Amino acid sequence: MKEELSKVSSMQNFEMIQRERLPTLYEVLIQRTSQPVDLWTFYTFLSQFPYAINYLDFWVDLMTHTRLCKNYIELVRKSLINFPQEQQQNGSTSTATFDLLNALIEEGHLDPEAPDKLLENSGPDVPFSPKLNELLGDWKHQSGIGQEALRNEDVALIVDEIMKRRSQQDGKPQITTKQLLHSAVGLCNTYLVSPEQSERYLSNIPMETRNRIIESVQIERKYDIEIFDDLK
Template sequence: MVPNKMEPDFEKIQTERLPTLYEVLVQKTRAPVDLWSFYTFLSQFPYAINYLDFWMDLMTHLRLCKDYVDGIRESLVVNNERQGNSSLLNNEHAQQVEADADDSASVRTSVLLNALLEEGHFDLTNPAGVSQLLQGQVNHSPKLAQLIDDWNRHSQNVDDSNRNRSSNNNSNSNNNNLSSILDDILKRQSQLEEKPKVTTKQLLNSALKICSLYLLSPEQSERYLTNIPDEVRLKAVNLIQRNSRHDPEVFDELKSVSYQFLEIDCFPKFLSTVALHNIHDEISDWRFHAHSTGGNRNKSQASLTEKDLESMRHISKSPFSTYTTLSRIMFGLLWLGVGFWIGYTLIFLKYDRGIRVVTIVPFCIGSYFVVCGLYQVDILYSWFGITQRLLYKDRKVTEDGYDGNVPVDVKESKDKIPFIFGILGGRNRLIEVKHPFIRKFLFQRGLWCCLLVLISTGVFTVVFSCVPGHRV
């Protein structure tokens, strides 16, 4: 009942304030302050985008850790159910011996997992206990130590009976570690359920990948994190590479530093761009060139036709889309020049004041575009709840009807954009503003810009209409 009760509260809050960074990162917000918009905004800053990439990869790693613990808890539930049903199975004597062996292993597994559960090592609200579990360095109570020894002896006896050869040393070295024991339990459970489980090997590989991608050095790491204190970075590298650590505690300091950087240096700039303005100059698409060519690995670069390269474009052909602000100002100045030319012509030809009022048309159009360009707020866009995306998109939709690089919300909102709004700015860049507070805020800024347009239009029209005419 709690999530259902809090959901309306969150929707109400979104009508009263701008979103927080955390809400964007957990994908609670909608366009134009969604995670995809934040990512495309940071893509114009090569070093800043690396922090967001690191954060998302780290969150993926933490989810793997959670899935690992959940897998162990599921194994505990399954083993308890097998114990409850063991008396109803295998009535034949030929199968009873094998059933007894399986039941014995199941009992040992359940007892061991229950002991770990009682000591709080499966409690996700206790990060220290979970980290100890992932490290395999649990502070053993006498009861838990005895259970682990029993498991080791049982596993060693099973290995000896199955293989009929001496492998005591290898077995002891592998099974004395709690992580190896839990991996063994998960492996057996995976075979029974025919469903893959996350293992410590996968967690370690994930941690090593993060380390090699972000933390080693500018030469070795493709997305090296700059401005990270060396002691913090080297500490994490040593724990991962030398101590084979992969628990969440390894990344705590890096997580804090990266979040502070995104929250203090990046997020305010993002909000000032998308929340205060609804027209944006198109950002650089350098980040996406590699992804575009990477999706065509079956084609060599030489075999790509001009049509293929065109379909991977991120730059619009329209100057009104690529240089939205400058093009509007220049277009507006052009119309103001037309208004001045008509006004002076009518004055020096000594036309009546009633005829000179026609200058209101070019002055209005010119004022509209100049004001919109200077404030980066299109009045009509703001009134109809429309804004420009930061990046042009002209990719062809895949066969299944979905382009993986574009959120579904963006695709759906594009169908709601009237064609007339695509005249300036490119229709492929227009999306619906779905955040209620930003929609209301942009509407208010649109009213202010409209007032400025009316004032400037009125001033120019009155001046050129009321001055005395003089025929040259």
């Protein structure tokens, strides 16, 4: 009985401390607080320090990019899981599209449960099989896409095109890797490239880190969230 009362008392004390404590910086940044410790008040406070506001702007924009990437992953995951069911129920997915997706999954180039690998924007570990290349060619032909329009083995762009065409059919908006790349390039141009190009340039970033991120985004055309980890 005493132990139970002690546990209840401890929980009550913990809850009281949680209610009365000051919020963490992270809680402020993700807007889980209210005045006088809300994000806008913090923004106003930082504005009195030269360039400090740029770092807050960067964090907000980076979180926007992060949400965009996560939304993309979730949309692709749900679509890939639903494709077989839709094909079986009403044939809304063309046979060529269904066969291509099936082959991509069966040969290990695409995992419906882990579509986040598409964010890496890198080639597959193994080349496409002759069968898969043939299915890709058939799908391009049926979809009215030029044979050179999509580079073979660029799974992210193939999935993008499939999702875009599906979006046109059902009228639902679809995020593409092109948008993700545009978002990542925007982060670089705004905060990393040069002070002449942007007033929100972050001046205290190590040059090695800065150059690595710029090269990853602008040259290697990568856009996954982890690229910016060293800046968080």
